[in-house]
Amino acid sequence: MPTTVEQWDYIELTLEGTQAGNPFTEVTLAAEFVSDAGEQVGASGFYDGDGIYRIRFMPTVPGVWRYRTRSSDSELDGIEGAFTCLPANGDNHGPVRVRHQYHFAYADGTPYRPIGTTCYAWTHQEEELQEATLATLQDGPFNKLRMCVFPKYYQYNTNEPSYHAFEGSMEDGWDYERFNPLFFRHLERRIADLRALGIEADLILFHPYDRWGYDKMSAETDDRYLRYITARLSAYRNVWWSLANEYDLMRAKTTDDWERFAEVVTSHDPYDHLISIHNCIPFYDYTRPWITHCSVQRVDAYRTAENTDQWRQQWRKPIVIDECAYEGNIDWGWGNITGEEMVRRFWEGAVRGGYVGHGETYLHPQDILWWSKGGQLHGSSPARIGFLRTILEEGPEHGLNPLPSDWDVPRAGIEGEYYLYYFGFNQPSYRHFKLDPGVRYQVDVIDTWGMTVRTLDQTFEGNFRIDLPGKQYMAVRLIRVR
Amino acid sequence: MPTTVEQWDYIELTLEGTQAGNPFTEVTLAAEFVSDAGEQVGASGFYDGDGIYRIRFMPTVPGVWRYRTRSSDSELDGIEGAFTCLPANGDNHGPVRVRHQYHFAYADGTPYRPIGTTCYAWTHQEEELQEATLATLQDGPFNKLRMCVFPKYYQYNTNEPSYHAFEGSMEDGWDYERFNPLFFRHLERRIADLRALGIEADLILFHPYDRWGYDKMSAETDDRYLRYITARLSAYRNVWWSLANEYDLMRAKTTDDWERFAEVVTSHDPYDHLISIHNCIPFYDYTRPWITHCSVQRVDAYRTAENTDQWRQQWRKPIVIDECAYEGNIDWGWGNITGEEMVRRFWEGAVRGGYVGHGETYLHPQDILWWSKGGQLHGSSPARIGFLRTILEEGPEHGLNPLPSDWDVPRAGIEGEYYLYYFGFNQPSYRHFKLDPGVRYQVDVIDTWGMTVRTLDQTFEGNFRIDLPGKQYMAVRLIRVR
The missing domain is CATH 3.20.20.80 (Glycosidases)
Known part of the structure; x- marks a missing residue:
């Protein structure tokens, strides 16, 4: 077992134990993991055949973790140890x-x-x-x-x-x-x-x-x-x-x-x-x-x-x-x-x-x-x-949420900040937008099928009209200009 | 007024009457039409300006029709006449x-x-x-x-x-x-x-x-x-x-x-x-x-x-x-x-x-x-x-009626005689059909957008598979072979 593990990766305790009887049903195994910050997690073990038992543990916080096993098999019971959990890095963001x-x-x-x-x-x-x-x-x-x-x-x-x-x-x-x-x-x-x-x-x-x-x-x-x-x-x-x-x-x-x-x-x-x-x-x-x-x-x-x-x-x-x-x-x-x-x-x-x-x-x-x-x-x-x-x-860091919309064009976003309108199978040549005056928006005409984003040169506020190409699967994104 | 009219066309009685007051509101006018077969229809007249009153009548059965007007204006009241209704022909099929x-x-x-x-x-x-x-x-x-x-x-x-x-x-x-x-x-x-x-x-x-x-x-x-x-x-x-x-x-x-x-x-x-x-x-x-x-x-x-x-x-x-x-x-x-x-x-x-x-x-x-x-x-x-x-x-003379269908392919027709399956926006490459054995069908693969009907050389009965072109807006028509 390694002495260090990255947060949200797992460490595995590999233990040798009995092969007698049916270890799958007759042997219980678990371990209690306690971090130096006081986190406490119980993890079940399992029998992996050939007399090998394993307990896997995914530490959720960095620090030193100690553990102690519990088992119905005395060979596997009371085993103690410790390891260090290092902060996650790279593409590891946890569950x-x-x-x-x-x-x-x-x-x-x-x-x-x-x-x-x-x-x-x-x-x-x-x-x-x-x-x-x-x-x-x-x-x-x-x-x-x-x-x-x-x-x-x-x-x-x-x-x-x-x-x-x-x-x-x-x-x-x-x-x-x-x-x-x-x-x-x-x-x-x-x-x-x-x-x-x-x-x-x-x-x-x-x-x-x-x-x-x-x-x-x-x-x-x-x-x-x-x-x-x-x-x-x-x-x-x-x-x-x-x-x-x-x-x-x-x-x-x-x-x-x-x-x-x-x-x-x-x-x-x-x-x-x-x-x-x-x-x-x-x-x-x-x-x-x-x-x-x-x-x-x-x-x-x-x-x-x-x-x-x-x-x-x-x-x-x-x-x-x-x-x-x-x-x-x-x-x-x-x-x-x-x-x-x-x-x-x-x-x-x-x-x-x-x-x-x-x-x-x-x-x-x-x-x-x-x-x-x-x-x-x-x-x-x-x-x-x-x-x-x-x-x-x-888009918005917290995800897209629907906003009150016209019946024919659903939209999502954050009022006054970000709007994403989707035109679906319809093929409008233009659309009127009605927003509060005094807030200017960058307007992106998005072809969701053609995979293009065309940012208009002009910015817009209040009530305005945006020309669209009269084809299907278009979206319009408005992003507040600050 | 013509003395003959085709069934479901109309004849028009044109009458001259008063222009005094407001003929639109002050004069009532109607006529009773009676056919030699005993059909009886009352039709309202109307004022068409300039002292002209009209009563239009669409005879619903051929034969000789007689009429008599009723009006609040004595000039227009009690006028009688007759005409002959000829059977409809050509593209005139009635209402x-x-x-x-x-x-x-x-x-x-x-x-x-x-x-x-x-x-x-x-x-x-x-x-x-x-x-x-x-x-x-x-x-x-x-x-x-x-x-x-x-x-x-x-x-x-x-x-x-x-x-x-x-x-x-x-x-x-x-x-x-x-x-x-x-x-x-x-x-x-x-x-x-x-x-x-x-x-x-x-x-x-x-x-x-x-x-x-x-x-x-x-x-x-x-x-x-x-x-x-x-x-x-x-x-x-x-x-x-x-x-x-x-x-x-x-x-x-x-x-x-x-x-x-x-x-x-x-x-x-x-x-x-x-x-x-x-x-x-x-x-x-x-x-x-x-x-x-x-x-x-x-x-x-x-x-x-x-x-x-x-x-x-x-x-x-x-x-x-x-x-x-x-x-x-x-x-x-x-x-x-x-x-x-x-x-x-x-x-x-x-x-x-x-x-x-x-x-x-x-x-x-x-x-x-x-x-x-x-x-x-x-x-x-x-x-x-x-x-x-x-x-x-x-299709069926009495119109298309829906039949019990698979959830994804609606069909209409007459059980055992005629089926029309529609695949809508789906693009199947084939479909299995499950019909009663012992009845053979001509199979037409219909491209509803391409406007083509392809009749398969073979006829089919019972459970069979029909290949389709894997594109949208297709239909399949089965017509019983006798």
């Missing part, structure tokens, strides 16, 4: 938290604006394809990735995963009391890869598209799995918990199950990672106190991101529309919108104070569709999503 | 009626599928422009025109009309007890022009965009105006009554007023022309028995035509979305959608069993915007709307 009610920031206060994409089963593909996915992510605009712990069985997804989460096999049955450490080590490696790229892993703990049985394990197995994965993964600062993709399609689970899962996860995650649950049709009750943000799926083939402001008012939490449909050309409406429509949905959500997510489902000769398997991106939206990301980063 | 609950047909049973457009104030423009409007209509796909009786004052509409409805002037005040026959003769001429083109005149009796006072006349004047215009115009078979455009913006009127107007119009129109009332924001109560069909304005910037099937269920009447927004490039969202979006809205409405209407608002150097003034069409939607019209005319 993401909710900030300013509807937005996010890293623990160090740096704004985080989710620009998510989706590769549900990317960690269950060939190694080479996983590397390609990482390379694509490295070059892309995304800073959050929705991904499943378990493999996926679905249209275009019929390949067998490399690893399974339990010992045993489909043929001979799974030993649900013995985890397969290889499965989890592999997952961890990929989460660390994402962390290195500055990408949050929005980790889906359960999902319904299954043929291996992960979707209908016993309550005891579910809970043990959740304790195990939180023990292994909570120390990764870039983890978000998504209890489920399309919880309502998991017929074997009840609301009581989801509430219990939430309790297991939140009580075993000492760092309070972001946590939500994603619907197919009915929303989960996002007012539940354990839910940090709403993880929304499209509610209508035509109108979803346009509901963002109303959902903010309803739930008083950040609105993340993780599935607004995917850019692509497959048969179903959830996977065949154009790049233009995808980008429009991102903007419609953004100017209403929310965050829309991306996915891509273009047919591929080897069925490598980004939305599930990763690989390459083929669509036209990611570049424009990157452009939006830049606009957001240039 | 349009509601048929099959949600659809329309002419009186002779010929299906009528409204393909409407909008030129609110076209009759109040220069003569030359009116002629240009008629020429455009003659070459276009439209068979219904929304138009106002009164002139319009609004953005892009600041010119003075040629005629006013009353004697007097803005400066000296209007004599609301004396109509200006020139105004009404001009309107009639234009309605006759439309009739000659096979275009229904969806005549808006009141509207709020006014600076002359037509929107805030007294109740007595309103009622007199309605009696006068129904006396003059009911005999035009192509007239529909629209009590108002945006009734809710006419602050001077109450629901009681609208109900009274409906009573005046329906009791003075002996032919039961179609009648409705158009909203800005809140719908009028379309369940009112006098309303023959719903005349809907867009309820949302994003989603309106997609509500058609739900509105059918709610109101059990034909759904005509007279204003879904206009193709154009003006500043406001109601007037700057693309041609593609306009055509999409037409199709979304059509496959849900309704009828969407057109309008166009491209900026023009002389402010000649089709939506109000007529003139030329500049947009890309009319040709595609014409293509849709052809598809509808080739």
Whole structure:
């Protein structure tokens, strides 16, 4: 174990212990970590096979930390030590938290604006394809990735995963009391890869598209799995918990199950990672106190991101529309919108104070569709999503909040300081703006599809008219001139 | 007066009578028409100035008709005569009626599928422009025109009309007890022009965009105006009554007023022309028995035509979305959608069993915007709307009715006979169809924007897959092969 660690990275205590019996179920292990500033954190350990036990810990403040283990196995109990936590530097800003009610920031206060994409089963593909996915992510605009712990069985997804989460096999049955450490080590490696790229892993703990049985394990197995994965993964600062993709399609689970899962996860995650649950049709009750943000799926083939402001008012939490449909050309409406429509949905959500997510489902000769398997991106939206990301980063530090708007042009910003108007699929040749007199604004005419910002030579105040090019997907940004 | 007239054309009794006093208010005139088959119709007459009184009558069945006048003026009272009504021929199919609950047909049973457009104030423009409007209509796909009786004052509409409805002037005040026959003769001429083109005149009796006072006349004047215009115009078979455009913006009127107007119009129109009332924001109560069909304005910037099937269920009447927004490039969202979006809205409405209407608002150097003034069409939607019209005319005789559909692809038709699927803004590369086995279908892949129909060589039955070009605005039509 190293004697120094960077804040929000993790240190790992590696302990050797018994292999007798079933260490996964029979040995309890945890440690108490106490900083010289008085911070105190309890972290669970886990059995990693071959007599190796580990406790991972993500220090949240710099300073000297001391620890002492507790275990049902006397060999593992009462082990003490200390290490020094150094301040974070570089791109390490800590885990993401909710900030300013509807937005996010890293623990160090740096704004985080989710620009998510989706590769549900990317960690269950060939190694080479996983590397390609990482390379694509490295070059892309995304800073959050929705991904499943378990493999996926679905249209275009019929390949067998490399690893399974339990010992045993489909043929001979799974030993649900013995985890397969290889499965989890592999997952961890990929989460660390994402962390290195500055990408949050929005980790889906359960999902319904299954043929291996992960979707209908016993309550005891579910809970043990959740304790195990939180023990292994909570120390990764870039983890978000998504209890489920399309919880309502998991017929074997009840609301009581989801509430219990939430309790297991939140009580075993000492760092309070972001946590939500994603619907197919009915929303989960996002007012539940354990839910940090709403993880929304499209509610209508035509109108979803346009509901963002109303959902903010309803739930008083950040609105993340993780599935607004995917850019692509497959048969179903959830996977065949154009790049233009995808980008429009991102903007419609953004100017209403929310965050829309991306996915891509273009047919591929080897069925490598980004939305599930990763690989390459083929669509036209990611570049424009990157452009939006830049606009957001240039915007108010605390995020975009919707302002009272005309019925046909939503706008966001800060009254008297910053306005972002979005014209969507409309194609106006001009627009009148009515603002308070006495405040002058720089006017930027933004082509959200062409990815250009044209700053007008003149500044404006009060009531004024701005000429526009009479094409779709335009925005206007007003920034107060001081 | 001619001794023969074609069914659903009109004959006009021209009578000379008193000019003393105020014939508009002091002389009552009507006639009873009785056919040799026993049909009996009462028609009101009207004073047309210069001592001329007229009674117009549209015979609804062929045969010999006799009439006798009734008047408060003894000179005009008790005049008798007869004429022969010949069967309609050519393009004369009679007035349009509601048929099959949600659809329309002419009186002779010929299906009528409204393909409407909008030129609110076209009759109040220069003569030359009116002629240009008629020429455009003659070459276009439209068979219904929304138009106002009164002139319009609004953005892009600041010119003075040629005629006013009353004697007097803005400066000296209007004599609301004396109509200006020139105004009404001009309107009639234009309605006759439309009739000659096979275009229904969806005549808006009141509207709020006014600076002359037509929107805030007294109740007595309103009622007199309605009696006068129904006396003059009911005999035009192509007239529909629209009590108002945006009734809710006419602050001077109450629901009681609208109900009274409906009573005046329906009791003075002996032919039961179609009648409705158009909203800005809140719908009028379309369940009112006098309303023959719903005349809907867009309820949302994003989603309106997609509500058609739900509105059918709610109101059990034909759904005509007279204003879904206009193709154009003006500043406001109601007037700057693309041609593609306009055509999409037409199709979304059509496959849900309704009828969407057109309008166009491209900026023009002389402010000649089709939506109000007529003139030329500049947009890309009319040709595609014409293509849709052809598809509808080739479809079920009783109109398109929605069928239970997948969530992402609405479809209409007749189970086991005819299906029309519409893919809207999605861009599928293929689609699976699941139909009952044992029935074979011809499959037409329709590019609603490219205006092509590609009939596949093969026929299909049961469950089958159809390849599509992976672009937007496609439809698939299945027609049973016998």
